[in-house]
Amino acid sequence: MRPLSEIERNRIEKVRRLREAGSEPYPARVRRTHTTAQALAAFAASPEGKPEAAVAGRLRSIRTMGKATFAHLEDASGRLQIYLRADELGPEMLRTFADLYDLGDFIQAEGYLFATRTGEVTLHVRALAMLAKSITPLPAAKEDEVDGKRVVYSAFDNPEARYRERYADLALNPDVRDVFRARAKVVTAVRSFLDGLGFVEVETPILQPIYGGAAARPFVTHHNQLHQDLYLRISFELYLKRLLVGGLERVYEIGRDFRNEGVSFKHNPEFTQLEFYVAYADYRDVMTLTEELVSHTAQAVRGTMRVAYQGQTLDFTPPWRRVDLNQIVGEASGIDLRQHPTAEGLAGAMREHGHSPTPGATRGKLIESLLAHYVEPSLVQPTFVYDYPRDISPLAKIKPGDPQTVERFEGFVAGMELCNAFTELNDPLDQESRFDEMARMYGADDEDRNPLDEDYLNAMRYGMPPNGGFGMGLDRLTMLLTDQATIREVILFPHLRSREEPRRSASGDVTQPETLGRDE
RNA sequence: GGCCCACUAGCUCAAUUGGCAGAGCAGCUGACUCUUAAUCAGUUGGUUGUAGGUUCAAGUCCUACGUGGGUCACCA
Incomplete structure (x- = not known):
């Protein structure tokens, strides 16, 4: 417990004095007839009528002038000025306000509305009460x-x-409240769009005995009674596709994914993901759906498909630009991928271009690193990059006539990956050999290697309809639609390193600080 | 994990080549019955992130650590 500041000790004393004076500083009942916005509207409707109103909210400013005081009270709908006069409220109550009320307190005020000389609609207060005394002052503006x-x-x-x-x-900071209101609208818009197309919203396990569906390291946890290690999911994919086997043709889930990786302006260890799967569709259909989903959401949240983002204008109006991965990587890097069909050959070409490719990386991984380096930052307007190397996409279906390529696309906006989708692999025998391939490639001790999910193969053997699947980070979409440069601004409680707390020994001495819960 | 930057009053920030730690806001006391950055007078508040070191003298220089930010690496 941190020691109380002088101000806090003062305010606790005020709590005592309020009670002593017979005024409960944390009463159970509130009298409120109007929000501040409703009060302003009531006055606008009847400017001569001096409408009555009782409002409640937080004291945000106080201007005292002897026997009269102006203050502003804030609630979720806005602010209202209140006016306290000795001859109306009584000198004792005004004294109480001056002595015992502070910025940040929640109060209720009742009286009639009028316009001041400067035209501001103001509540002329006849009765006043504390609703919740603030002890710690808010960091002042x-x-x-x-x-x-x-x-x-x-x-x-x-x-x-x-x-x-x-x-x-x-x-x-009202702008911060607005960002999270917008975030809620994003989620609502996504839901209503998918619901309108007959999708069923489902919930699948977060605690999973076998993780999969993405290349990421998981968080590990443990079930005490069952003596079982469990993983926090890194994607929903393998569970949602089981549902297609079960006859649900259109499913989606909005929920939390957890990846045990670094933190950056676009990565948080837990993030909100949307995944959907549509039977009888391929990745071209999903591209079209994506354009419609995102532009619909932009329209719902911002009222336009042309959105200002960090000094640029992003235009989500369909159709989006579609570019072939090999072609755009070739153009941007100056390396013609077709001339380097092997990983070794491509790594050599990269070294000639001044890169130091990761030793042992597959050709697909090398291409992906070229994509990230040369292409991704330049894709400002919404762009689909399609047709990915097979070896980095074990859950995607082979492109007909091109066995080294899968039907996969990623959507990029503002130099950032927004979504990832493919024509889903539904051939159980091919899927099994792809899993085997991955296992050989990674080796038993590689942490990025996913464990084999036998039950998933079992489900697929019953027959899975052809389908297109899609995943998108809703945090990132919210960043784009609220003009925020970092993911932390759109997550209410983003991951932070744990604070170092001085620990007290039995004797009460502060011992050497100890770091708790650090990564790595 | 590497590199760079920052850390001074409750908040935002100053402090010359190393030389008495300051201001505004907030707080406190008082004046003031249409203010809204209220105004006016007075005033409290500091182990300069932590631990060492150099020096007659350290907010300032050196080392380590902590926290945060940025960047690179990593992230099928």
Whole structure:
């Protein structure tokens, strides 16, 4: 427990004094007839009528002038100015307000609405009560004057502090609240789009005895009673496709994936993923669906398919540009992939171009690294890159007539991978040999090697309809649609390193700090 | 994991070649019955991230560590 500051000790004393004066600082009941927005609307509807209103919210500013005080009260709908006068409220109540009420307190105020000399609609208060006393002051906003121009600094703009105390961030920064309202709209829009097409929303296990469906390291956990190690899922794919075997033709899931990897502006260890699978469709159909889904969502959230993002305008209007992977990598890197059919040959060509390819990487991995290096950053407008190397896509179906290529595409926007999809492999015998292939390629001790999911093969042997599958990070989509540069701005409580806490020994001395829960 | 940068009052930031740690806001006391960056007068608040080192003297220089940010690597 951190020691209380002087201000906090003061405010706790005010809690005591309020109770002493017979006023409960944390009452159970609230009297509220209007939100602040409704109060403003009530006045607009009847400017001469002095409409009555009782509002509740957080005190955000106080301006005292002796026997009169102006203050602003904020609720989820906005702000309302309140006006307290000694001759109306009584000198004792005004005194109580001055002495015992602080910025950040939740209060209720009741009275009538009028317009001040400067035209601001204001509640003329006759009765006032504390709803919840704030002990710790919110990090205060600062405003300053530079060369005669008013500059408003949000005092609470330190990213670390904002993420660690998101509640304070939300309380102080309305834009942050707006981002998360928009995020909720993204999810709603995605759902309503898919529901409208007859998709069934399902939920599949997060705790999985065998993980799979993506190349990523999992988090490991343990079931005590069953003495069983379990993994937090890295994708939904293998479970959702089992459902196609079961006769559900269109399924989707929105939920959390967990990947035990590094953190960056576009990676969080847990993130929200959308996956859907459509029977009797291939990756071309899924491209069209993707364009419609994303443009629909942009329209629903932003009211337009042309969205400003980090100084650029992203145009999600279908159709999106479609480019062949081999061709665009060749053009961008100056390496003609067709002339280097082996991993060794391609690695040699890369070295000639000044790269140091990972030793032992497959040809597919090399191509992917070229894609990431040369192509991905330049794909600002929504673009589908299609036809991927077979060896990095063990769950995708071979392209007819081209055994080294699979029907897979990724969608890129603003230099970032947004989604990944393919014509799903539904041939159980081919799937089994692809798993075997992966096992040989990776070797038994490689952490990226997925364990073989026998039950998945078992399901497929019953017969799986041809289908197209799709995965998209909803955090990243939200970034694009809310103009946020990092994934942390669209996740309420992003992953942070654990704080180092000084530990107290039995004698009460502070011992050497110990690092807890660090990665690696 | 590598490299770079940052860490000073509750918040945002100053502090010359190493030479008495400061300001604004917030807080506290007082004045003020249409203010909204309220205004005016006064005032409290510091182990300069942590631990060592160099020095007559360290916020400043050196080393290690911590935390955060950036970047590279990694991430089918």
